[in-house]
Amino acid sequence: MKLRNVLTVTVAIALILSGFTVASAKGFPGMHRRHGMGFGMMGLKTFLELNLTKDQESQLLTIIDKYKNSQKESRDSLRVAQKNLFKLAHEEKFNEVELRKAFQKASSIREDLFISRAKMRAEMKTVLTPEQLEKLKKNRAERAGRLRDRLNARCQNHPE
Numbered sequence: 001m002k003l004r005n006v007l008t009v010t011v012a013i014a015l016i017l018s019g020f021t022v023a024s025a026k027g028f029p030g031m032h033r034r035h036g037m038g039f040g041m042m043g044l045k046t047f048l049e050l051n052l053t054k055d056q057e058s059q060l061l062t063i064i065d066k067y068k069n070s071q072k073e074s075r076d077s078l079r080v081a082q083k084n085l086f087k088l089a090h091e092e093k094f095n096e097v098e099l100r101k102a103f104q105k106a107s108s109i110r111e112d113l114f115i116s117r118a119k120m121r122a123e124m125k126t127v128l129t130p131e132q133l134e135k136l137k138k139n140r141a142e143r144a145g146r147l148r149d150r151l152n153a154r155c156q157n158h159p160e
Contacts, residue, residue: 050132059127067120074113081106 052060085102088095125133 050128050135052132056127060124063120063123063127066123067116071113071116071120074109074116078106078109078113081109 081102085099085106088099088102128136
């Protein structure tokens with residue numbers, strides 16, 4: 001049970017503080033990408049290495065709980081808005097006005113969700129020590145470097 005709580009907190013923190021969001025991973029409204037674990041899981045090892053105290057775990061869980069319901073509602077609303085946008089974009093009769101309204105609605109929901117996550121990350125960072133924050137920063141830079149290397153390798157393998 002104790003290990004499960006630590007893993008739950010760790011996974012939640014990894015998803016939130018990694019700097020990646022579901023919204024940014026999905027791209028523009030109506031676009032489709034592969035479904036999987038998402039970008040947030042890449043930082044799980046980092047959070048296991050942070051050695052959070054019980055007090056930090058408790059504080060972080062409180063912050064996560066504070067935002068959990070509103071973010072779930074926003075994600076659900078975004079899914080509905082994206083489905084509507086996709087439907088409008090693929091109708092036989094093109095209606096630019098309705099498509100623009102649907103796009104703006106999806107974009108507005110995405111913006112609210114992004115801001116909410118940024119607020120939550122900012123609150124969570126106040127719980128971490130300077131050493132823990134530095135470790136997160138270092139690991140984020142390492143992940144970005146690995147991603148950049150993979151993209152460069154992919155570009156070299158697929159010349160224009």
